[in-house]
Amino acid sequence: MDVEASGERAVAAGGSIGMVVTGDTFLRVDRITAQLPAEAYELPACTTRVVNLPDRPDVFVGREAELDALDAAFEGADQVVVHAVHGLGGIGKSTLAAHWAAGRADTWNPVWWINAETPADLDAGLADLAVAFRPALGDQLSRRVLRDLAVQWLCTHDGWLLILDNVADPADVKPLLGRATRGRFLVTTRRAEGWRGIAEKLPLDVLTLPKAVELFAAVHGRPFGRRDDDGTDLDDVGELCRDLGCLPLAVEQAAAYCREAAITPARYRRQLAEYPQQLLAQAPEGGRAVARVWRVTLDRLVDTPLAGEILRVIAWWAPDGIHRSYLDPLGSPPEVTEALRRLAAHSMITLHGDEISVHRLVQAVARAADPADPHRLPESVVAARESAATLLNGPTGPTEDSARAMQTRWYSHAEAFLGHGEPDTEQSALLFVTVVRWRCVFHEEGGVAALWHALGVARRVCGLGHTTTLLARENVAEEYLATGQWVQAQLLLRQNMFTAYRRLERAHPVRIMAYARLAGPMLRKGNAFAALGTLDRALRKAERALGPDHDVTVRIGIMLAKTATHLGRIFPRRYAPRVIPQVERLRARADIASDAALLFTTYLVSLHTSTGDHERAVRTTVDFADELAGTHGERHVSTLYARAEQVSTLEAYGETDLARAVLDPLRADWEEAVEDTRLPASLREAMTRMLRTLLPPRTD
Numbered sequence: 008m009d010v011e012a013s014g015e016r017a018v019a020a021g022g023s024i025g026m027v028v029t030g031d032t033f034l035r036v037d038r039i040t041a042q043l044p045a046e047a048y049e050l051p052a053c054t055t056r057v058v059n060l061p062d063r064p065d066v067f068v069g070r071e072a073e074l075d076a077l078d079a080a081f082e083g084a085d086q087v088v089v090h091a092v093h094g095l096g097g098i099g100k101s102t103l104a105a106h107w108a109a110g111r112a113d114t115w116n117p118v119w120w121i122n123a124e125t126p127a128d129l130d131a132g133l134a135d136l137a138v139a140f141r142p143a144l145g146d147q148l149s150r151r152v153l154r155d156l157a158v159q160w161l162c163t164h165d166g167w168l169l170i171l172d173n174v175a176d177p178a179d180v181k182p183l184l185g186r187a188t189r190g191r192f193l194v195t196t197r198r199a200e201g202w203r204g205i206a207e208k209l210p211l212d213v214l215t216l217p218k219a220v221e222l223f224a225a226v227h228g229r230p231f232g233r234r235d236d237d238g239t240d241l242d243d244v245g246e247l248c249r250d251l252g253c254l255p256l257a258v259e260q261a262a263a264y265c266r267e268a269a270i271t272p273a274r275y276r277r278q279l280a281e282y283p284q285q286l287l288a289q290a291p292e293g294g295r296a297v298a299r300v301w302r303v304t305l306d307r308l309v310d311t312p313l314a315g316e317i318l319r320v321i322a323w324w325a326p327d328g329i330h331r332s333y334l335d336p337l338g339s340p341p342e343v344t345e346a347l348r349r350l351a352a353h354s355m356i357t358l359h360g361d362e363i364s365v366h367r368l369v370q371a372v373a374r375a376a377d378p379a380d381p382h383r384l385p386e387s388v389v390a391a392r393e394s395a396a397t398l399l400n401g402p403t404g405p406t407e408d409s410a411r412a413m414q415t416r417w418y419s420h421a422e423a424f425l426g427h428g429e430p431d432t433e434q435s436a437l438l439f440v441t442v443v444r445w446r447c448v449f450h451e452e453g454g455v456a457a458l459w460h461a462l463g464v465a466r467r468v469c470g471l472g473h474t475t476t477l478l479a480r481e482n483v484a485e486e487y488l489a490t491g492q493w494v495q496a497q498l499l500l501r502q503n504m505f506t507a508y509r510r511l512e513r514a515h516p517v518r519i520m521a522y523a524r525l526a527g528p529m530l531r532k533g534n535a536f537a538a539l540g541t542l543d544r545a546l547r548k549a550e551r552a553l554g555p556d557h558d559v560t561v562r563i564g565i566m567l568a569k570t571a572t573h574l575g576r577i578f579p580r581r582y583a584p585r586v587i588p589q590v591e592r593l594r595a596r597a598d599i600a601s602d603a604a605l606l607f608t609t610y611l612v613s614l615h616t617s618t619g620d621h622e623r624a625v626r627t628t629v630d631f632a633d634e635l636a637g638t639h640g641e642r643h644v645s646t647l648y649a650r651a652e653q654v655s656t657l658e659a660y661g662e663t664d665l666a667r668a669v670l671d672p673l674r675a676d677w678e679e680a681v682e683d684t685r686l687p688a689s690l691r692e693a694m695t696r697m698l699r700t701l702l703p704p705r706t707d
Contacts (some may be wrong), residue, residue: 029101043417050159053166056117056141057117057119058112058119059117059120059139060120060668064106068218069214070106074106077107077193080209081111081193089184089192090194091177092194092211093195093196093208093209094211094415095254096297096300096304096354098255099214100168100195103211104193105170110247116166117136117139118170119136119167119168119169121169122173123174123180123194124173124175130151131150133153134151134157136157137153140160158183161187161435162186163189168192169190169191170192170195173195175196175198177201184205194206197354200348216248219248219249219251219255220245223244225273226259243271244272244606246276247275250279254297254368259583261299262287264286264291266291267291271301287368289463297368301355305318310518311346311349313346314347314349314350317346317347318365320394321370322374325419326364326365327364328362329701330362331343331362332361333397333398333420335468368641394424395438399437421442421445433475435468436475438465438467440461441478443458443461444485447486455483458479465479466479471508472510477503477507477521480503481499481503481521481524484524491531493527493532500528501525503524507521507522516558516559519553520545520562522541522548526539526545534568535573535574535577546560546563549563561597565595567593568589568607572586572613575614575617576613586614587611590614591611594611608627609652611624612624612652625653625660625662636689642679644686644690647677647694650673653691654670654701657669669699670697677697681696
């Protein structure tokens with residue numbers, strides 16, 4: 008076939024060619040269906056306004072700080088600007104980007120929106136940009152060639168803005184960002200990490216509660232504050248938004264659903280509490296469902312199975328204050344760390360040092376996997392068992408943290424777990440029995456009726472002779488003792504002892520403790536000598552069978568020391584000197600930073616006081632506090648308790664000057680400690696009182 012070319016830099020081709028080269032550029036050509044002049048294959052300068060944005064959000068509230076941050080980042084910069092807005096799916100990243108770009112479309116040209124979830128999506132968006140410059144090329148060149156033309160244009164022009172939406176992996180856009188260095192990029196992504204050296208990050212959080220309420224009302228399109236026919240308060244939007252964790256997509260979904268289904272926010276909230284997974288999977292007309300948005304992220308984590316495992320387990324706990332140590336049983340430290348890193352990188356969790364937070368709606372989705380999902384997680388009941396087993400490890404944590412603060416956090420997670428249904432496994436039954444007792448003792452909630460209910464649960468799930476059932480019966484007896492009903496307590500504890508002796512081996516800790524518990528009713532009845540004898544025999548059994556450091560041995564030792572101190576107060580001269588050596592022996596073998604050591608020290612101080620030996624009582628508190636300070640420092644929670652005991656003892660004996668002398672050099676440490684909410688409120692209140700009453704106010 009004869010072809011001719013005329014004119015400067017003209018190109019002619021016969022048949023098919025793969026590349027055209029002129030003096031200063033090249034062009035891949037897959038097919039040419041018509042002859043065009045060479046300049047037709049170059050993209051022109053952008054002289055008319057070119058804007059490609061999704062529809063501007065009908066409703067947009069809040070985000071003033073984020074909008075200001077984007078304005079500051081993009082205004083007046085001479086070099087390429089790349090900003091990555093990242094956050095949990097449904098947090099409003101695309102909405103923010105669309106709203107911001109639409110309001111500033113006159114500043115840059117072109118302003119072009121590209122769905123960049125995959126490399127193919129990115130290439131398609133760039134090809135569409137080339138066609139927007141020269142529509143005739145859409146039928147002349149392949150999509151790959153059009154993409155190359157668009158990239159070449161971006162590399163040689165400035166003043167443009169590209170919004171790359173929903174980028175899954177920073178590596179997918181890194182080549183483009185590295186080549187096109189004369190314009191502006193705004194990226195939205197769920198990936199919180201991987202942007203170092205590529206883009207500045209702008210984290211996006213949930214809305215504040217007032218803004219979430221404002222968003223709900225705007226989407227719903229009607230005022231609230233009245234009551235419906237059945238008396239339900241229509242102004243329940245605030246509580247509903249709180250239940251939704253103020254996640255913008257969830258708030259919009261709920262508002263639109265309430266409008267379309269003609270139900271009140273209060274009714275939606277009740278259904279959400281009972282059927283969270285179903286409601287979160289139901290998208291309003293033309294909208295997205297929260298659950299489906301997160302399924303995409305879960306699919307991307309399938310190559311790290313432990314990430315899904317961790318998400319399933321923490322889905323049953325409280326959403327905040329999850330300590331990393333709770334996850335130790337789920338894998339090796341490197342495995343757990345990597346799983347947490349990936350979850351955080353995809354914005355499914357937030358890491359705060361040693362603590363983890365997860366959005367409550369993410370928890371609801373993780374608790375019940377989608378049966379249609381090919382990567383679906385095991386049944387939620389399996390995760391429930393894992394949660395119970397993990398929580399039963401009890402509160403653990405770094406030595407510098409407050410043991411009591413750890414216990415409080417553990418308790419909140421255990422309560423959250425139990426709030427999802429009645430126990431149906433031995434682990435969850437034991438957790439239930441433990442939490443009910445904790446609630447009764449430390450929060451004065453439930454009382455003996457709740458403890459009897461826990462006993463019934465233990466019988467049903469575990470059986471009459473199970474150790475959990477014995478524990479539950481012991482808890483009921485302890486509550487009776489606390490209210491002075493020693494006869495009922497004695498009957499229950501004797502029943503426990505007989506059951507333990509029939510079903511458990513001689514050296515079993517529960518059997519030994521069942522015998523030691525009989526001392527409680529004896530002491531309540533007024534027979535302290537019999538109680539002390541019972542505890543002494545139980546302690547010797549525990550030491551022989553379990554060893555001096557076993558938890559049961561230490562607990563029986565504390566019970567013995569408490570009873571001995573009681574007798575020492577009744578018979579100070581005749582009896583206190585006899586039991587002091589025994590209590591000193593128990594304290595000497597206890598871990599110096601343990602609650603047991605503090606209790607033994609307190610009992611010793613009381614015994615020395617009862618004998619009139621105030622000097623030895625003070626010396627006991629001083630030595631104990633100094634030993635703790637030397638081992639763990641003055642700011643350790645155990646040292647703070649010991650120093651408070653020391654200062655309090657000096658105050659009680661009228662040694663105010665000595666108390667001030669002890670407290671004055673500790674003032675800075677104590678003033679910092681009283682602001683630490685991780686410490687127990689009772690300790691902080693006692694320290695605050697001593698600082699206020701013993702030391703003059705600061706003048707600086």
